[in-house]
Amino acid sequence: MVTKILCVAEKSSIAKAVAGHLSGGRVETSNTGNTYIKNYKFQFDFGRTWGHCEVCMTSVSGHLSAVDFASEYKNWSHPPPESLFGAPIREFVPEDKSAIAQNIAAQARGAKALFIWTDCDREGEHIGNEVKTEALKGNRRLQVKRAKFSNIERAHILQAARNPIDLDDRQVNAVATRIELDLRIGYAFTRFQTNLLRTLGGPLAEAMISYGSCQFPTLGFVVDRYWRVKNFVPETFWSIKVTQKREGINVVFNWKRNRLFDRATVIILFERCLDAKRAKVTKVTEKGTRRIKPLPLTTVELQKMATKYLRMNSQQAMTVAETLYNKGYISYPRTETDRFDKEMDLKALVQKQIQDNRWGEFANNLMNGGFNQPREGRHDDKAHPPIHPVTYCAPGGLSADEGRLYEFVTRHFLACCSEDAKGAQTDVEIEYGDESFHTHGTIVLERNFLDVYVYQNWTNSTMLPKFTLGEVFEPTEAMITEGKTTAPGYLTEPDLLALMDANGIGTDATMAEHIAKIKERVYVFTRPRGTNAAGGDSQDDAPAAGRGRSGGRAGAVGARGGAGIDEFIPSSLGVALVDGYDQIGLESSLSKPFLRKEMELKMKAICEGRATREDVLQESLRQYKRVFMDCKEGSAVLKSSCRRFVLNGAA
DNA sequence: GCAAGGTC
Incomplete structure (x- = not known):
């Protein structure tokens, strides 16, 4: 009798692609009880491992199982929320996944082996274990292996098919630990703070005040910036500006000290300049310079760019990207990888x-010799290529x-395959009295990737007139300028995504959800930047040119600029919650990213065998x-903070 | 009613 092998991927698109490669096109497709999932049957020779086999390739759709507390823990007050730290947990296949589970058990009957094709990351390993559990229900004697693959190129898939490895139980355990901790902690704190603050009445009487290890630090970032804006005290500074008109161009020389906060000192230094009457050119350098093309596109970067240039929020961007993926126009949109295989x-x-x-036309030029291999970033999730x-x-x-999103993905990709933009930069330094001043001019020589990447620009061709080393001249004008430092702006969505990314809050697939969640809970709201006069833009190191500032960061603002971008403001509830927990004075407050980081480190320890699931x-x-007990004891503090901000409208 | 992580 012919050997049967059951293959199971993490999602239907991988099952389809792998079946295509292994079958060489001769494949029989059948439906399952789930609309999105198909079974692919074909013949394949696994070589030494199992030889010539009949294969059924199918998939799950992410995690197959869920966890929950037993029904006696359904009530939010009895037993008290802290009992959830030790209450028994049950694992089960949810209703909407039962057809998938049954398909796997059914296909496992009569098979010699289960060959798991989930993504090669931690979650994928855990999903693989869920598949194993279901498959063993259908066939106790199943041999279990997994494929090791990091892209779906044909040769790579064939190689993976003939060299199966074992599931990594450490990674499975690390994820199981995360799942259990998130459940216990999230439910316990959510019930605690919702119950507690409900007693204050008013808008809190009906509110659902959730806590999660990702949503709270996300809120924390927004509140932190809010206070920095709110508490900002502008300072006056003074600077010296020297201008020389030459060849019809007004050349502005900036002071090497940039700016000082003491007016009297600036006046003294300025007078010495005037006394000297003449300035001397002390340095003229010319060098090549370049604007570097972007790295291959990751999810986080796609979201940042879409929120910045396409006027979408990160969740819309992901929804649109998923649609494009499901229609077959772009590659898998959830990836951390910034290097192409x-x-x-x-x-x-x-x-x-x-x-x-x-x-x-740009693409055509790439095909006719303009092609350059993309840059290689340092991230590889070993599951998906860049978008x-x-x-x-x-x-x-x-x-x-x-x-618009397809256009962005395509332009980004073509930019990656192009070449850096090249220019020439001239720097001129002068001495005037005892003070040094400098200026520089840039000429763009080759635009290269900038021609297709309309989101970026290189502030063009500020030509400098000729200056010669050692020459002496009398400046056209010298003056003292006065300015004020300006507050940082409130967080924008690309700022927030960058902070979450840097602090390991959420994953590529979930960051947008956490942001949407804290809006839904009314911890924060967004409004178009500049609606309120309080926030300036995100620079506080204004050039020493006085108050009239052109705004925007040089070089980073493209054709569609950052204009109209939303900023994130915490609600009074958001401010109150963070303030309350900070006041309870835990070394690591719930609103800070440290606890989540610690969990990440502990998962890593489990994966590397330095700790066990039980230890952690x-x-x-x-x-x-x-x-939790500290918070319970500090209930009065949390309540008074909410009274102050939410009910009495402080801040 | 509550988390975060997969995925459609």
Whole structure:
């Protein structure tokens, strides 16, 4: 009898792609009880491992199981929330996944082995274990292996198919630990603070005040910036500006000391300049300079750019990206990888874009010798390549948002395959009295990737007139300027995403959800930047040119600029919660990212065999229960903070 | 009613 092998991927698209490669195209497709999932049957020779086999390739759709507390813990008050730190947990297959689980058990019957094709990351390992559990229900004697693959190139998949490895129980345990901790801690604190603050009445009487290890630090970032804006005290500074008109160009020389906060000192130094009458050119340098092309596109970067330039929020951007992915236009949109695998045929992808009338000519130039291998970033999630267009899509076939995001992904990809922009920079330094001043001019020589990447610009060609080393001249004008430091702006969505990313809050797939969550809970709200006069833009190191500032960061603002971007303001409830927990004075307040970081480190320890699941659970639960008890004792502080901000409208 | 992580 012929050997049967059951293969299971993490999502239907991978099952389809792998089945395509292994079958060589001769495949029989059948439906399952789930609309999105199909079974692919074909023949494949696994070589030494199992030889010539009949294969059924199918998939799950992310995690297969869920966790919950037993029904006696349904009530929010009895037993008290702290009992959730030790209450028994049950694991089960939710209703909407039962057809998937049954399909796996059914296909496992009569199979010799289960071959797991989930993503090669921690969550994927855990999902693989969930698949294993279900498959063993259908066939106790199943041999279990997993494929090790990091992209879906044909040769790579064939190689993975013939070299199966074992599931890594450490990674499975690390994820199981995270799941349990998030559940216990999230439910316990959510019930505690909701119950507690309900007693204050008013707008809090009906509110759901959730706590989560990701949503709270996200709120914390917004509140932190809010106070920095609110508490900002402007300071007056003075500077010296020297101007020389030459060849019809007004050349402004900036002071090497930039600015001083003491007026009298600036006046003394300025008078010495005037006494000297003449300035001397002490340095003239000319050098090549470049504007570097972007790194291959990750999810976080896509979200940052979409919130900055396309006027979408991160959640809209992800929804649109998923639609484009499901329609087959772009690659998988959830990835941390910012380097393309060397074996990928990038030119074939560029070729497909030649027909477009917006960037087709640029793509054509890449095909005719302009192609350069993309830069290689340092991140590789070992599961997905950087986001890129996989087929050409004419502008008519998409909604407005889909069209704009597809355009961005494509332009970004073509920019990656192009070359850095090149220019020449001239720096001139002068001495005037005892003071030094400098200026520089740039000429863009080759725009290269900038021609397709319309989101960026290189503030063009500030030509300098000729200055010669050692020459002496009398400046056209010298003056003292006065300015004031300005407050930082409130957080914008790209700022917030960058902070979450840097602090390990959430994943590529969930960061947008956490931001949406704290809006939904009314911990924060957004409004177009500049609605309120209080916030300036995000620079506080204004050039010494006085108050009239042009705004925007040089070079970073493209054709569609950052204009109209939203800023995040905490609600009074958001401010009150963070203030309350900070006041309770825990070394690591719940609103800070440290607790989440610690959890990340502990998961790593489990993966590397330095700790066990039981060690980490025991230690973390003890630690969080102590924090919980501190909060319970500090209830009055939390309540008074909410009274002050929410009910009495402080701040 | 409550988390965060997958995915459609």
